[in-house]
Amino acid sequence: MVSSDIFLVVNNKKRLSTQVLTSLAISLGPFCVGLSKGYSSPALASLQMDRVVINGTMEHHHIRVTSEEGSWIASLSLLGALLGGLLSSIVLRYGRKNSLLLVSIPFSASWMLTVFASSVEMIYCTAFLAGLCSAIVGLVSQVYISEVACPHLRGRLSSCLKIFGHLGLLSSFLMGAWLDWRQLALVCAAAPLLLLVTVQYVPETPSYLVYSGRIEEAERSLQWLRGDLVDVSSELATIQLNIHTARVEHVDCKSVLLPKLVKPVLITCTLMFFNRFSGVVAFNFYAVTIFSQVFSDINPHLGAVISAIVQLVASLLSGVLSDKLGRRPLLIMSGLIMTVALSGFGCFAFYQDINHHSHTSSLDYIPLLCVLMFECAFSAGVQPVSWLLLGELFPLEYRAQGTSFTTAFSYLCAFLGVKTFVDFTSLFGLYGTFWTYGGITLVGVMFYCLVVPETRQEPLREMQVREARSYVGLNTQ
Numbered sequence: 140m141v142s143s144d145i146f147l148v149v150n151n152k153k154r155l156s157t158q159v160l161t162s163l164a165i166s167l168g169p170f171c172v173g174l175s176k177g178y179s180s181p182a183l184a185s186l187q188m189d190r191v192v193i194n195g196t197m198e199h200h201h202i203r204v205t206s207e208e209g210s211w212i213a214s215l216s217l218l219g220a221l222l223g224g225l226l227s228s229i230v231l232r233y234g235r236k237n238s239l240l241l242v243s244i245p246f247s248a249s250w251m252l253t254v255f256a257s258s259v260e261m262i263y264c265t266a267f268l269a270g271l272c273s274a275i276v277g278l279v280s281q282v283y284i285s286e287v288a289c290p291h292l293r294g295r296l297s298s299c300l301k302i303f304g305h306l307g308l309l310s311s312f313l314m315g316a317w318l319d320w321r322q323l324a325l326v327c328a329a330a331p332l333l334l335l336v337t338v339q340y341v342p343e344t345p346s347y348l349v350y351s352g353r354i355e356e357a358e359r360s361l362q363w364l365r366g367d368l369v370d371v372s373s374e375l376a377t378i379q380l381n382i383h384t385a386r387v388e389h390v391d392c393k394s395v396l397l398p399k400l401v402k403p404v405l406i407t408c409t410l411m412f413f414n415r416f417s418g419v420v421a422f423n424f425y426a427v428t429i430f431s432q433v434f435s436d437i438n439p440h441l442g443a444v445i446s447a448i449v450q451l452v453a454s455l456l457s458g459v460l461s462d463k464l465g466r467r468p469l470l471i472m473s474g475l476i477m478t479v480a481l482s483g484f485g486c487f488a489f490y491q492d493i494n495h496h497s498h499t500s501s502l503d504y505i506p507l508l509c510v511l512m513f514e515c516a517f518s519a520g521v522q523p524v525s526w527l528l529l530g531e532l533f534p535l536e537y538r539a540q541g542t543s544f545t546t547a548f549s550y551l552c553a554f555l556g557v558k559t560f561v562d563f564t565s566l567f568g569l570y571g572t573f574w575t576y577g578g579i580t581l582v583g584v585m586f587y588c589l590v591v592p593e594t595r596q597e598p599l600r601e602m603q604v605r606e607a608r609s610y611v612g613l614n615t616q
Contacts, residue, residue, distance in 0.1 A: 173307020181315020219270025224547030250328035285530030298458025413583030420556035473520025481577035
């Protein structure tokens with residue numbers, strides 16, 4: 140019994156280590172995406188300066204952008220991400236691993252346009268192309284982890300993607316304090332090349348290999364992921380059953396009308412709407428501007444860095460919380476906290492407005508705490524769970540079409556969120572804008588309670604043991 144226990148412990152450790160190492164390699168993709176998301180805030184500040192100090196001497200920029208041009212640099216990345224979400228279903232047909240290898244090269248090349256930019260139009264091209272590649276990399280990474288992870292590890296391994304995304308965002312904010320916009324773009328160009336190297340050492344997902352008819356490769360991939368001493372025949376049989384079903388039910392361009400796809404599309408698109416219009420887009424793109432309006436003593440740039448650190452720390456907890464508490468309870472709890480924090484921030488902004496910003500310097504901690512509560516709840520709950528469900532709710536035969544459509548819709552909402560923030564502020568004031576976000580988030584909590592299914596500890600549809608047994612029975616008849 141003792142030797143048997145030792146055998147199981149060693150084998151379980153190997154089973155865990157291979158999946159963790161694979162997740163870390165894939166997580167470089169979201170890290171590249173995070174760098175891209177964080178680029179615009181420090182880069183626009185650098186681009187809009189007349190001169191910068193380099194090595195103790197004053198140097199003139201070759202390019203200087205206006206506020207209007209800067210807004211397009213920020214928003215074009217979201218339009219590119221919209222197109223990337225639509226194209227991802229085509230790219231996914233070449234495999235999850237191959238998709239990441241394929242996209243990493245143009246992802247890096249797009250940033251070189253900014254490194255050697257001689258006009259603002261070249262920076263526009265970088266913003267659009269980097270946004271397009273970011274959307275594909277983010278989606279493919281989530282699908283990859285969902286397909287290779289064991290059900291009890293899926294939440295924690297998927298959280299690695301968000302953790303590395305926040306690390307990339309924080310890295311851009313920190314490096315932007317010392318690097319100018321060209322130097323920071325060079326760092327963004329180097330990151331996808333690291334992804335190109337690491338992805339070569341991970342296997343293709345077993346689900347895709349079976350779908351492509353490469354059964355022996357699928358078995359080797361599954362064996363590598365689960366450990367040499369694990370019997371993977373049952374799990375492989377479940378995947379084959381799903382592929383057999385997919386062959387019978389032909390998927391074409393009209394698949395979005397099928398009942399099997401309509402429900403997960405509606406659920407995930409609604410999740411993304413509440414995700415994008417909860418106010419997170421405003422914080423990502425207008426953090427310094429927002430803090431400048433409510434802070435009297437605290438440096439707005441410091442507030443932005445602190446909020447990025449809190450997002451990172453909260454994302455470390457998201458995987459454990461989603462696996463321990465469940466997807467739906469975590470969505471509800473985090474949504475309620477966000478509602479309170481957004482409403483509190485709006486109340487403080489209203490208080491400042493009616494008092495004409497007088498005698499509020501000692502109260503800077505109130506809006507900062509509201510922001511940190513909002514960012515913490517969002518990064519630990521709403522954000523990671525929404526994207527995790529994107530990989531869990533779609534069956535394999537519709538996963539490429541469904542996830543790409545939902546991702547495109549998500550980036551459309553993000554684009555509208557960036558553009559409407561200024562309009563909301565002019566119409567309702569800063570306080571009214573955050574009360575609006577709080578109201579939207581509260582409606583989202585109701586949606587989580589009534590509609591979102593619980594998927595904790597449930598295997599992906601191609602891995603259901605009940606179906607596997609049926610498949611084995613069919614083969615023996």
